[in-house]
Amino acid sequence: MAQVYRKSMREALEEARQYKDPKTEYMVSKDGKTIVIDKKDWPTYQAKGWGLAEEVSPEVSNKIIDLLEDYVELKEFTSSQMAVLKKEYGPLKGKLMSGDQIKKMSQMLGRFDNARLKQLADSDIPMLSNSAKTELVLKRGFKWKDFKRPLDMEYKPEKIDEAISPDKVKAYTRSNDHFGARIYVAQQMRDREMENIYQVLELLHRKYGGYVTNYPQITRDKLEKVLYSKINGKWGTKLGKDIIGNL
Secondary structure, X not given: OXXXXXXXXHHHHHHHHOOOXXXXXXXXXXXXXXXXXXXXXXXXXXXOOOEEOOEOOHHHHHHXXXXXXXXXXXXXOOHHHHHHHHHHHHHHOOOEOOHHHHHHHHHHHOOOOHHHHHHHHOOOOOOHHHHHHHHHHHHHOOOHHHOOOOOOOOOOOOOOOOOOOHHHXXXXXXXXXXXXXXXXXXXXXXXXXXHHHHHHHHHHHHHHHHHHOOHHHHHXXXXXXXXXXHHHHHXXXXXXXXXXXXX
């Protein structure tokens, strides 16, 4: 009798968000964005203003997650309640939670109904809004386009851009690491949302392929239009064509 795939998409996402090798990689942040880089690249990122990502202490995370307990039975968040959440979660922008903290947050959000989660997802609250989107999309049938701020297709140039190597993309592809290639591209775009999605798909493919069959590859293919559009928006159509051609 075939086994039933028990690990939820939400649990896979929680695991994937911690997906880095502490021996060879750093998590760094700047302007509220957090990415994973190779340790050898740290001097370059440090010179450009990036810092090592700070992990939220258990005391702080427990306090802000427990704050949600008072709102579980609400039919609707009031503006004053949303203001309280924004104030409490605001300092967490650009920081990280441990695996246990993320699990606790997910369990708490799992107690909210769709309408309240949609309010949180559309509220632009650090950590909380993205966690609510994840719950709705991966567990409750919503799509990224259902939110006020879905996957952002617009790129606004910054003063400094991190370089991308088409040859590195090609190396991933030649080694048959198609998810790794897309994770690398997402990291160079500093697009945490896309990076998380590809990390989840890679994790499902690598560890649970016997249960989920070709679901990760099908989902990856469906995301290609979004990824290509972001690549061209970030680096222009000339370099974009080179990058896409090596995926």
